[in-house]
Structures are given as structure tokens and as C-alpha cells.
Amino acid sequence: MKNKRFIAGAVCPACGTMDSIRIFRSETQRDYRECVDCGFTDAMEDDLRLEGDLPEARIAREESVLEKNTDVIRFVDITDQH
């Protein structure tokens, strides 16, 4: 079963249509992008970056990493200990 998902805001490099690009993974675990409008397909680069990639998605990932680090070094107030 192929898991296909559309990429919000992605623009097809062949026909220029927005929101027509979807990503799917082949049997060889390579990621491909495909335009449902004109039939364009392309193998994705390893870093999975697309034209029109939303910066918000990257910021959200960085914030979740920060949260994890903050949890690890959580401040402990030793003056409360008896």
C-alpha cells in the first residue's frame, strides 16, 4: 500500500499549480513527488525539501526539540528541601 499525502503550499515545478503535489514512498523506500494536475513525477532529495515548504513546519520542529531539552535540564529549587 502506498501512503500518499498532499503537501500544502507546494507548487508544481512543471505546471506551476499550487497544492497539486503529493508525496509517496516507493517500494525501495525512496520518496517521490507527483503532480496530480499534469502528471509530473520527480525523485525527492534526501533532505525532503520542496518548493513552497512552509517555514512554520520547521519552526514547530525546532520548538519541540527545545521543549525536550528544557525538560531534561529542569531547574530544581534546592532551598525547598528539608
Ligand SMILES: [Zn+2]
Ligand atoms: Zn503539475
